[in-house]
Amino acid sequence: MAIAVSPAFAVHPGAWLRAEIVEAHGLSVTGAAEHLGVTRQAMSALLNARAGLSAEMAIRFEKAFGVKADTLLRMQGAYELAQARAREAEIRVTRFRDAA
Template identity: 35%
Template sequence: MAMFNPAHPGEILKELVIDSLELTITDVAKHLDVSRKTLSKVLNTKGSITPVMAVRLELAFGKPSADHWLRLQNAHDLWQTRQEQQSLHVSPYNFQMA
């Protein structure tokens, strides 16, 4: 069953990890060895959690796993793309039997 509008993983990271642990974006960025701008883009849903970022998060926080972060990102991206699939201008093949 497909989810309806899955949350961007940056929102989840901000609310359930950074805010709940009362961390600052600057401190987390330093700890992850990324720029504050890079982390802010993810948290503000303007950037994606890449495989490298997912591993950084797993190393820093333990759980959830890198795989989980990537599944969240994939679910969000796929849902967004399906909302715009008509703009892809692709139709099914019509195979005719000879």
């Protein structure tokens, strides 16, 4: 039996990274971007939940702060699935029936 997780538990990884990593280390968006070797625009889009977390960015956070890239990517997947589930009724697909 699958456990249903409320979409309220699915947090965009950018919001979590902002609160728990960037701000906790006293960094600005610009400072975090410079340290991770990315543009300020890319960092801002991630931390403000306007862009998803890429595998490369997850590795950058892992190398810089020790947070596991796998964990961050699971957060991204859970967030995306919660967003899709919220509009599941709009997704029209019929069940596949094998001809055999």
